[in-house]
Amino acid sequence: MSLYPFFRPRTFSLMGEMMRDMARMERQFVPTIAAFDIPTATSEITNNDQKFAINLNVSQFKPEDLKINLDGRTLSIQGENEVKDEHGHSKKSFSRVIILPEDVDIGAVASNLSDDGRLSIEAPKKLAVQGRSIPITQTSIEQKPTE
Template sequence: MSLYHYFRPAQRSVFGDLMRDMALMERQFAPVCRISPSESSEIVNNDQKFAINLNVSQFKPEDLKINLDGRTLSIQGEQELKTDHGYSKKSFSRVILLPEDVDVGAVASNLSEDGKLSIEAPKKEAVQGRSIPIQQAIVEEKSAE
């Protein structure tokens, strides 16, 4: 029986040290890195409409961009602030694939005075089912001559 298992030297894991350091950095910088759209967004997807609501009160209307490419909706905000003492920049980006039953031609957005961005699109009307008649193939008989 070996006493090595009981008295082996402490081994430090480089990976363990890295994970501990990353967790420490995350706790220190998390309050600085938070931007309101990630914390206060709401998505509604029901039978009548698809809607997304974001709190973008930290951004001016000219700092926001909304693009629609096919069914891909992109929402971006970027703000730069330069002062005599420094420079700061904050930004956010959301990319959302709209459901297939959304009328992409009717997507509309609205920015309220208190900084709530609302993007809505109605759903397409469901295609009504119909009965399809079955046609029979006509078989011609060859006449004997």
């Protein structure tokens, strides 16, 4: 009979104790972290037959903290805000990258920032090329006399 199961090496139990202590500390700090105002930019995307639209809540950012770029069909929206005071330094940021659908008129993309901090980016859809009937005209081929 072996006594090994009863006398395990202490390194594993020390590691287990350390992991339990870390988990306990994490559980203690999670409610504190959740109490902070963590910046989120909630988004809503609309894609129907008339338009493609994106609405973002960016109320925690000033207009000068926002940047919108369109490179081909890639639309990128960024916000970055830094606050420094005598008590410390904080930084909030977000980034969204959206590939616009093929039927969006990228030349008509427009944005609007409301007073309550809602950023709207809209683009109309391109007019679909309607099919049409092409008439067939028949031309007669003149026969040449054979020699």
